[in-house]
Amino acid sequence: MAALHFHNVTLGYDRHPAVHHLSGEVAPGALLAVIGPNGAGKSTLLRGIVGILKPLDGSIHLGGLDSRDIAYLPQSAEIDRSFPISVFDFVGTGLWRDAGLFGGIGKAAREKILRSVASVGLNGFENRPIGTLSGGQMQRVLFARVLLQDAALIVLDEPFNAIDSKTTADLLALVKQWQGEGRTVLAALHDMEMVRKHFSQTLVLARGPVAWGPTAEVLTPENLLVAMRMCEAFDDSAAACAADDARSQAA
Amino acid sequence: MLYDALIGPFTEFEFMRRALAAVIALSLAGAPIGVFLMLRRMSLVGDAMAHAILPGAAVGFLLSGLNLFAMTAGGLIAGFTVAILAGVVARSTGLKEDASLATFYLASLALGVTIVSIKGTNIDLLHVLFGNILAMDDQTLLVVAFNATVTLLVLAVIYRPLVIESVDPLFLRTVSRAGGPAHLAFLALVVINLVNGFQALGTLLAVGLMILPAGIARFWSRDLTVMICIAVVAAAVSGYAGLVLSFQTRVPSGPAVILVATVLYVVSVLFGRVGGIVRQLFPGRHLEA
DSSP states (O other): OOSEEEEEEEEEETTEEEEEEEEEEEOTTOEEEEEOSTTSSHHHHHHHHHTSSOOSEEEEEOTTOOGGGEEEEOTTOOOOTTSOOBHHHHHHGGGHHHHTTTOOOOHHHHHHHHHHHHHTTOTTOTTSBGGGOOHHHHHHHHHHHHHHHTOSEEEEESTTTTOOHHHHHHHHHHHHHHHHTTOEEEEEOOOHHHHHHHOSEEEEESSSEEEEEEHHHHOOHHHHHHHHHHTTOOOTTOOOOSHHHHHHHHO | OHHHHHTHHHHHOHHHHHHHHHHHHHHHHHHHHHHHHHHTTOHHHHHHHHHHHHHHHHHHHHHHSSOHHHHHHHHHHHHHHHHHHHHHHHHHSSOOHHHHHHHHHHHHHHHHHHHHHHHOOOTTHHHHHHOOGGGOOHHHHHHHHHHHHHHHHHHHHHHHHHHHHHHOHHHHHHHOSOHHHHHHHHHHHHHHHHHHHHHHHOTTTTTHHHHHHHHHHHTTOSSHHHHHHHHHHHHHHHHHHHHHHHHHHOOOHHHHHHHHHHHHHHHHHHHOTTTOHHHHHSOOSOOOO
């Protein structure tokens, strides 16, 4: 059973597709990098997986997972950093699945929160308001929350943007640890070196799938060039997609 | 002497005791709502909602005179209609909540003014506009206390999603569907507390006892729980001091309460521990780390 199954998915905004006719499977426990130029539809695809964005066409199957079994780290989190909430409480929201509206945060849960704050290297920051953190520290906090969500599927949207190399290394170690624990991890990335070194599977995306498979086979200069070109195809007055008609005729 | 000035009015006159009870009930419920309005950058939404309620109250007034229940019901209906329509439009289209609300409250206000002018104005409507906390009867007081109780109970239910939705709405959307209902319930609470306040302070000043204490609290703490407590205390103190001021000087009670709150606010802006002006001008030597 695949962790994720895309069935001819088209995702987009206002009828304009951003990800066009994607089909395929992600095996459970996979470590998949999603790469492509800006505007390739990486974030859109991840939003579709998490369920924030409904597909225009086709479907995404989560292989028996509930949407709450997914932990999502958005790219530009719409977080109100000025809101008076401590690192401890903020990370603690990752326990929503267990605690919900009223569930108490008991001693065991508090320990868990402290442990996950510690494992992203933020010991002693528990009582700091999130507004006082640096960008890298905030990213660590977000990772701590993902950690606490204890999700089977983890979706990271450009998690290492504007993060220094030390923090990147720390957080990347967490990502690999998650995979080691049998979780499925998807990450939208730009750093090809990192993808080559650490991610076994890669999907090259450019408003549609360019190539998908083992990183070594997929990450070729040719594929990347194709991806670059495909990305410039937005048309404000585009006609309805013909691919669907072609398919129904063939069938 | 001091006893006569500060406590005497309350031991001597029942209407003062009722007014004090009402103002404390309003503080307990309204101030926490105000804190959330402020933190969600919706302070002026409260003001807009106050205008939206007016026509409902006016209709209730025209239908059955100065009847508390009719006016409250009318206000609630008008407020809920505007709040929910605005919320639904903002959530189902790309329109920002403030723009959507502005449209609806202006429509509501225009409708209200039309209704009032067709039926002819009445001097008693001033009572709706500016309230009279000294004219609280038992029935009114019970309604105020009831609304405050409901507010606190509902706030307890939606507290967690409301906080998370304020900080990180996208996260809440990925883990729960409680965000939307919590937001709508919150708007409903805003309406209930505005209606609650207008019997004491009038439609135009009701929002003052919600927003000013929140503004005060913001200058004294960085912690949400502490902020809410400070706001409640600030509101209750303003209420009490405003009543005393009004009793001793013939300043109308509603404005007196809000003016005292304003004084506290100015003091907080100047001397507040968190971002107060004096603190910023004389921050002291910088720290080790």
